[in-house]
Amino acid sequence: MSVRLSNLVKEFTDPRGKKVRAVAGVSLEVSEGELVTLLGPSGCGKTTTLRMVAGFEEPTAGEISIHGRDVTREPPHRRNTPMVFQSYALFPHLSVRENAAFGLLQKGVEKSAARGRVDAMAEAMGLLDLLDRSPHQLSGGQQQRVALLRALVTEPKVLLFDEPLSNLDAQMRVAMREEIRRVLRKHAITAIYVTHDQDEAMVLSDRIVVMEKGRVAQVGAPREVYARPASRFVASFLGEASFVPCEVRHRGAGSLVLDGPLGAMAIADPGLPRGALRATLVVRPESVSLAGGGSLPGRVRSTSYLGHEARYEVAVNGLVLPVRVANPLVGGILAEGAEVSVSIEPRAVHALAEDQ
Amino acid sequence: MSLRSDIHALRREPWVALTVAVVFAVLALFVAYPLLRVCVACVTGADGGFTSEHLSRLFTRWHFVRPILNSLLLGSIVAVCGTAVGFLLAFAVTRTNPPLRGTLRRLATLPIIAPPFVIALSAILLFGRNGIVVRDLLLERGGVDLYAHGFDIYGLGGLALVETLSYFPTAFLLLAGVLAAIDPSLEEAAMSLGASRLRTFVKVTLPLAAPGLFASLLLIFIESLADFGNPLILGGRFNVLSVQAYLQITGNDDQAGGSALALVLLVPSLLVYALQAALLERRSFVTVTGKPARLGGVSVSGTGRAVVGVSSALIVGAVVLFYGLVLYGSLVTLWGVDGTLTLSNFKSAFAISRRDVWDSVLLAALSTPVSAIFALVAAYLIERKRFPGRRAMELLSMLTFAVPGTVVGIGYVLAFSRPPLVLTGTAAIIVALLGFRNAPVGMKAASSALKQIDKSLEEAAANLGAPPWRTFARVTLPLLAPALFSSLTYSFVRAMTAVSAVIFVVSGSWNLLTVAILGFVESSELSRAAALSVILVAIVLAVFEGMRLALRRAFPGRFSEV
Ligand SMILES: Nc1ncnc2c1ncn2[C@@H]1O[C@H](COP(=O)(O)OP(=O)(O)OP(=O)(O)O)[C@@H](O)[C@H]1O
Ligand SMILES: [Mg+2]
Numbered sequence: 001m002s003v004r005l006s007n008l009v010k011e012f013t014d015p016r017g018k019k020v021r022a023v024a025g026v027s028l029e030v031s032e033g034e035l036v037t038l039l040g041p042s043g044c045g046k047t048t049t050l051r052m053v054a055g056f057e058e059p060t061a062g063e064i065s066i067h068g069r070d071v072t073r074e075p076p077h078r079r080n081t082p083m084v085f086q087s088y089a090l091f092p093h094l095s096v097r098e099n100a101a102f103g104l105l106q107k108g109v110e111k112s113a114a115r116g117r118v119d120a121m122a123e124a125m126g127l128l129d130l131l132d133r134s135p136h137q138l139s140g141g142q143q144q145r146v147a148l149l150r151a152l153v154t155e156p157k158v159l160l161f162d163e164p165l166s167n168l169d170a171q172m173r174v175a176m177r178e179e180i181r182r183v184l185r186k187h188a189i190t191a192i193y194v195t196h197d198q199d200e201a202m203v204l205s206d207r208i209v210v211m212e213k214g215r216v217a218q219v220g221a222p223r224e225v226y227a228r229p230a231s232r233f234v235a236s237f238l239g240e241a242s243f244v245p246c247e248v249r250h251r252g253a254g255s256l257v258l259d260g261p262l263g264a265m266a267i268a269d270p271g272l273p274r275g276a277l278r279a280t281l282v283v284r285p286e287s288v289s290l291a292g293g294g295s296l297p298g299r300v301r302s303t304s305y306l307g308h309e310a311r312y313e314v315a316v317n318g319l320v321l322p323v324r325v326a327n328p329l330v331g332g333i334l335a336e337g338a339e340v341s342v343s344i345e346p347r348a349v350h351a352l353a354e355d356q
Numbered sequence: 357m358s359l360r361s362d363i364h365a366l367r368r369e370p371w372v373a374l375t376v377a378v379v380f381a382v383l384a385l386f387v388a389y390p391l392l393r394v395c396v397a398c399v400t401g402a403d404g405g406f407t408s409e410h411l412s413r414l415f416t417r418w419h420f421v422r423p424i425l426n427s428l429l430l431g432s433i434v435a436v437c438g439t440a441v442g443f444l445l446a447f448a449v450t451r452t453n454p455p456l457r458g459t460l461r462r463l464a465t466l467p468i469i470a471p472p473f474v475i476a477l478s479a480i481l482l483f484g485r486n487g488i489v490v491r492d493l494l495l496e497r498g499g500v501d502l503y504a505h506g507f508d509i510y511g512l513g514g515l516a517l518v519e520t521l522s523y524f525p526t527a528f529l530l531l532a533g534v535l536a537a538i539d540p541s542l543e544e545a546a547m548s549l550g551a552s553r554l555r556t557f558v559k560v561t562l563p564l565a566a567p568g569l570f571a572s573l574l575l576i577f578i579e580s581l582a583d584f585g586n587p588l589i590l591g592g593r594f595n596v597l598s599v600q601a602y603l604q605i606t607g608n609d610d611q612a613g614g615s616a617l618a619l620v621l622l623v624p625s626l627l628v629y630a631l632q633a634a635l636l637e638r639r640s641f642v643t644v645t646g647k648p649a650r651l652g653g654v655s656v657s658g659t660g661r662a663v664v665g666v667s668s669a670l671i672v673g674a675v676v677l678f679y680g681l682v683l684y685g686s687l688v689t690l691w692g693v694d695g696t697l698t699l700s701n702f703k704s705a706f707a708i709s710r711r712d713v714w715d716s717v718l719l720a721a722l723s724t725p726v727s728a729i730f731a732l733v734a735a736y737l738i739e740r741k742r743f744p745g746r747r748a749m750e751l752l753s754m755l756t757f758a759v760p761g762t763v764v765g766i767g768y769v770l771a772f773s774r775p776p777l778v779l780t781g782t783a784a785i786i787v788a789l790l791g792f793r794n795a796p797v798g799m800k801a802a803s804s805a806l807k808q809i810d811k812s813l814e815e816a817a818a819n820l821g822a823p824p825w826r827t828f829a830r831v832t833l834p835l836l837a838p839a840l841f842s843s844l845t846y847s848f849v850r851a852m853t854a855v856s857a858v859i860f861v862v863s864g865s866w867n868l869l870t871v872a873i874l875g876f877v878e879s880s881e882l883s884r885a886a887a888l889s890v891i892l893v894a895i896v897l898a899v900f901e902g903m904r905l906a907l908r909r910a911f912p913g914r915f916s917e918v
């Protein structure tokens with residue numbers, strides 16, 4: 001186990017003396033070479049959790065261990081957990097090369113050896129030409145790659161990222177996240193990555209930790225968190241979802257028949273509590289089909305055409321379902337007011353217990 | 357832009373051209389002309405012809421060379437000590453999240469609004485022959501006679517102490533700004549890369565603060581050089597430039613010699629001023645990010661926090677002690693002779709100096725609108741209009757701030773004691789001097805406020821059909837008001853506590869409180885001097901706090917502290 005957080009709590013005192021619980025009991029295990037993202041809305045405690053791992057904040061309660069060693073009270077410089085910041089945090093008074101070599105020199109590596117390692121890593125990342133510049137002569141993307149280089153050459157135990165791509169434009173962000181994934185995989189580096197961008201989390205992560213109000217809402221592989229969200233919060237934070245109240249009609253071995261405004265539907269049992277009589281169906285907009293052959297009559301309330309897909313709001317039996325249709329030019333774009341027949345793919349829906 | 361298009365722009369707005377002309381005329385008369393007179397006096401012989409005799413005295417006569425060397429020595433010591441103290445406090449406030457941060461900040465800036473020589477007065481009350489430490493504690497209790505061991509508060513040591521305490525706030529304010537602007541992520545990045553706290557400080561924090569430290573050294577050096585009140589009181593036989601220039605003119609009636617000394621004061625100040633103006637235009641190192649600085653992170657260890665905390669407490673304690681002592685001194689019947697407490701000093705001092713108190717308040721109050729109107733007009737022209745000589749107007753109007761008071765005072769004496777314009781002995785000369793000397797404070801405030809007010813607001817008003825003067829009155833002025841009023845308060849305070857320049861232009865009919873206090877000190881009436889100082893500080897504090905509260909109420913949320 002590379003990093004283990006057990007029951008981490010962090011309280012701040014705000015200027016008026018009130019206690020604010022930024023992190024309220026987070027436990028997490030990160031394995032060797034794994035990339036875990038902390039994902040959640042603003043203010044949910046992602047940064048604070050990450051900063052406790054780095055040693056920038058001291059936990060109010062709980063423990064942090066790295067490679068089996070308890071580091072809860074260790075200062076940051078004894079943890080070997082370099083952080084890549086949103087603001088890049090390149091030292092403006094040092095050249096790019098000096099920035100990159102900073103960590104190695106702190107560790108007592110000889111100047112010439114440090115230079116060799118910086119050059120080798122810079123070459124691999126295609127940054128060799130930038131080494132003699134000063135940070136303010138670099139673009140945002142270049143600065144962030146230098147920050148990554150600076151952290152990587154120290155051969156960190158754990159690499160920490162706090163929204164490293166937020167200051168970049170959309171195209172650069174996509175390119176950089178590919179680069180980060182490639183480099184981390186190549187060097188098999190353990191990383192904790194904070195973001196509030198769900199695409200980023202989906203693309204990068206081995207596992208996603210969804211956080212809500214200082215707690216972990218769900219941990220799992222991207223596919224699992226998206227397809228089988230543990231709560232309404234997770235379902236609506238990752239992608240779009242409608243929640244349809246249903247009654248449990250029948251429970252068989254591993255399967256479930258639900259009945260509600262969308263008709264009766266047999267789905268895989270997500271593990272509802274025993275004897276549950278009611279459940280909430282989680283319907284993603286892309287699992288609703290308007291292509292015909294459905295049994296539910298509906299009416300298109302609004303239409304938006306986005307090129308790669310069309311979005312509709314469809315009224316069905318008193319509900320309003322958002323629907324996405326990919327490649328809309330093939331089937332034709334539906335006009336507002338059009339009557340449609342709606343069908344739902346039972347393999348793509350998920351059910352939550354009533355109170356989840 | 358090109359001169360031609362500037363002139364063209366002026367043609368379309370004749371009122372701007374007229375105002376520009378008036379502002380330049382005023383600047384020429386009250387800023388440039390007096391300085392020019394100082395320079396001319398240095399090279400004019402008794403026959404009115406050119407001579408280099410006065411300037412050569414600067415290098416050949418011991419009583420000219422000596423003060424120059426003394427001033428340089430004192431200035432260097434104070435620059436280093438003041439910067440160190442200021443940095444320590446700035447570090448405490450920005451990096452360690454100490455308890456009572458607001459109070460610490462206020463106390464640390466107290467010497468800025470207090471009259472400059474109050475600390476020297478306290479130093480005498482503490483370390484003079486009859487001082488509390490020297491006599492009451494050491495001699496009578498401990499049997500140690502410091503003065504027998506060669507100690508003397510009058511001289512270099514005492515002056516260095518007093519000026520350090522007087523001028524460290526400059527460093528504090530400057531460096532607190534610099535340190536607060538350093539992105540804390542930089543220090544965190546260094547630590548997460550394996551640098552210990554000390555190495556992070558040495559390798560990251562210090563280099564990033566270096567330009568600020570350098571600026572602070574220069575500024576304090578200049579402040580020490582220009583200081584007049586403290587060396588006049590505490591110099592003893594350690595003569596410095598400003599005092600020697602004063603003595604040369606008022607004591608030896610040697611205007612040329614005094615002017616030559618003043619010139620030596622002027623040159624380094626102007627160099628620093630020019631350097632600063634040049635540096636401000638260059639990109640600085642400091643990086644500012646949008647995220648609010650996290651206070652009290654881990655960049656300082658527990659021990660470090662304790663060391664910084666205790667030393668800041670000691671420094672602030674010293675400031676409080678030095679000011680508090682003046683209050684105590686004002687209540688002692690006769691310092692060094694009779695220690696019983698009484699209010700009689702206030703009565704007698706007030707009886708003797710009642711007119712000085714009124715004159716001070718009146719003249720300061722009269723000079724404040726002079727500063728304000730001039731500052732507002734000049735700042736508006738500079739920030740919003742295009743005309744030939746804009747940069748010259750900017751430099752010239754900020755100049756009085758950079759020129760040591762002694763030089764300005766000598767300049768005013770030389771310029772206005774003979775035709776065409778004879779003002780010596782009048783209130784007008786004092787009002788003009790105070791008004792133009794303090795205008796730069798208001799100008800800075802008005803300029804930076806104008807920079808923040810988007811031009812589009814004014815354009816929107818004009819677009820809706822408002823004539824220029826109404827746009828200014830209805831849109832620009834109200835937006836400027838908070839910044840302007842707070843700098844006005846500061847101008848008033850500076851006018852009340854000024855001494856180095858006005859001491860040359862006071863007269864029998866118009867005297868000032870500060871000068872009266874110096875008189876009491878010179879005649880060793882310490883208790884009365886203390887009482888008058890307390891009155892002065894009380895007036896200043898009342899105005900300062902009153903204005904602050906009024907501004908808070910008048911412009912809730914928009915008032916920025918000076
Ligand atoms: N130094 C601090 N003092 C007081 N409160 C703090 C401090 N740092 C964070 N908080 C509070 O703790 C909570 C969690 O903050 P945190 O920065 O961890 O959120 P985040 O999930 O990273 O959000 P974002 O996506 O906006 O960066 C917030 O309510 C924040 O206001
Ligand atoms: Mg954050």
